[in-house]
Amino acid sequence: MPAPYSVDDFKESIDSLYRLVIVAARRANQISKNESHGFGTVTSSIKPTMTALEEIIDGKVDYYKGEEEEENLSGLE
Numbered sequence: 689m690p691a692p693y694s695v696d697d698f699k700e701s702i703d704s705l706y707r708l709v710i711v712a713a714r715r716a717n718q719i720s721k722n723e724s725h726g727f728g729t730v731t732s733s734i735k736p737t738m739t740a741l742e743e744i745i746d747g748k749v750d751y752y753k754g755e756e757e758e759e760n761l762s763g764l765e
Contacts, residue, residue, distance in 0.1 A: 693741055701744050702751075708744070711751045715740035 695705055702708045719736040743749045 693745075697745060698741075701747065707751070707753075711749060712737065712740045712744060715743060715749050 695708075698708050702711065716736040716739070719739055723736070740749070
């Protein structure tokens with residue numbers, strides 16, 4: 689069983705607890721949609737939420753802040 693995470697574990701990765709919850713939830717949703725649950729397939733014993741949190745700590749998940757998103761969109765005009 690993976691070790692439980694603390695909010696302090698994410699200080700280097702994400703600037704706020706609210707953003708952590710949103711990013712982790714969206715990534716966990718993506719992971720769960722991609723998992724195969726058909727008959728005869730082996731599924732991972734690690735839950736999508738834990739996988740998402742591990743990916744965030746490892747820096748594998750990118751996200752945009754509101755200001756950055758506006759700058760990227762304004763550059764397209």
